[in-house]
Amino acid sequence: MILRPTILLLVLFLPAWWVGIATASEEGDPLIFDDVPLKDMIEHPDWFKESFLDLQDDLQEAVENGKRGIIVYFGQKRCPYCRQLMEINFKQPDIVKYTRDNFDVIAIDIWNPEEVTDPLGNTMTQRDYALKMGTNFTPSLVFYDRDGNIALRLRGYYPPYQFRAALEYVADEHYKRERFNVYLARGDSTLRFEAEDMVEEDFFLPPPYNLDRSRFPGERPLAVFFEQGNCHACDILHTQLLRQPAIQELFGAFESIQLNRRSNDPVITPDGRRLSARQWANTLGVFYAPTLIFFDENGREIIRVDSVVHFFRLRNVLNYVLTKGYLSYPSFQMWRSVNRNR
Numbered sequence: 001m002i003l004r005p006t007i008l009l010l011v012l013f014l015p016a017w018w019v020g021i022a023t024a025s026e027e028g029d030p031l032i033f034d035d036v037p038l039k040d041m042i043e044h045p046d047w048f049k050e051s052f053l054d055l056q057d058d059l060q061e062a063v064e065n066g067k068r069g070i071i072v073y074f075g076q077k078r079c080p081y082c083r084q085l086m087e088i089n090f091k092q093p094d095i096v097k098y099t100r101d102n103f104d105v106i107a108i109d110i111w112n113p114e115e116v117t118d119p120l121g122n123t124m125t126q127r128d129y130a131l132k133m134g135t136n137f138t139p140s141l142v143f144y145d146r147d148g149n150i151a152l153r154l155r156g157y158y159p160p161y162q163f164r165a166a167l168e169y170v171a172d173e174h175y176k177r178e179r180f181n182v183y184l185a186r187g188d189s190t191l192r193f194e195a196e197d198m199v200e201e202d203f204f205l206p207p208p209y210n211l212d213r214s215r216f217p218g219e220r221p222l223a224v225f226f227e228q229g230n231c232h233a234c235d236i237l238h239t240q241l242l243r244q245p246a247i248q249e250l251f252g253a254f255e256s257i258q259l260n261r262r263s264n265d266p267v268i269t270p271d272g273r274r275l276s277a278r279q280w281a282n283t284l285g286v287f288y289a290p291t292l293i294f295f296d297e298n299g300r301e302i303i304r305v306d307s308v309v310h311f312f313r314l315r316n317v318l319n320y321v322l323t324k325g326y327l328s329y330p331s332f333q334m335w336r337s338v339n340r341n342r
Contacts, residue, residue, distance in 0.1 A: 030160060075138050103170075110127060151170045204257060218297045224256075224293045225256065
């Protein structure tokens with residue numbers, strides 16, 4: 001059974017992005033969809049900026065029009081996660097208005113060989129620009145502030161309320177004072193939820209969590225699940241995705257642990273530090289639950305999945321790690337370009 005959070009206390013003031021939590025169930029579930037590549041190409045909203053792909057000019061024009069900056073959207077034509085962004089988030093009037101009031105949005109195709117000039121004046125292909133920005137998952141969004149500085153990066157699809165939080169985080173310049181995970185945690189702290197246990201898997205290793213690989217390598221790669229109680233997305237991960245035999249078989253080749261990102265449970269991290277699960281999550285900048293972080297046998301982070309994920313994307317990530325594709329292709333995007341049949 002998928003558990004839903006029960007709100008016990010609501011303070012007088014909530015960030016606008018929290019309002020979406022109460023109404024999300026009324027609008028359907030944006031977290032549930034099929035991530036098979038689309039047969040038809042997606043279409044961008046007609047209010048996306050028609051750009052000549054000189055982002056210096058685009059940023060200057062946005063600033064002159066009183067906006068907070070620009071958002072560069074990195075997508076693919078048949079990406080189901082990109083479709084969710086277009087068909088769910090960008091169909092909500094409040095999100096559309098807030099986005100258009102504060103930003104111009106410019107679309108980049110991560111496979112396109114045509115040139116783009118970034119806000120710093122560097123010219124390269126759209127594909128190389130996507131690689132430079134580390135857009136492992138589409139849709140990826142890079143927020144540039146008025147001075148051309150990167151205020152925030154989002155890799156993957158996020159449901160409307162978290163997407164709205166990202167917009168406000170940049171537009172209201174919270175990025176100048178705190179990291180995004182801290183900003184979201186302040187929103188969390190305005191509500192108190194009933195405590196609920198997390199869903200566990202048979203392949204999770206029990207505590208104590210000594211993950212130190214700094215002196216002696218591990219025998220297998222490590223997968224760390226950062227979750228929390230009362231987490232709808234976590235419940236979907238366990239009741240749907242992790243019930244798939246192919247996914248279970250792949251995780252059988254990992255050492256896997258589950259941590260409550262809000263707990264004080266002790267952990268010895270892969271690089272040998274003694275921290276609580278909360279401290280480690282904060283150090284890593286974890287802001288989404290569930291977040292899956294993968295480490296190699298020597299404790300180096302390979303890749304993380306910290307956005308909505310379904311079967312095909314997760315299977316590809318697991319294969320990328322298990323086949324050590326990262327040794328030849330440090331970018332998951334590049335590995336995918338030569339392993340499209342996986």
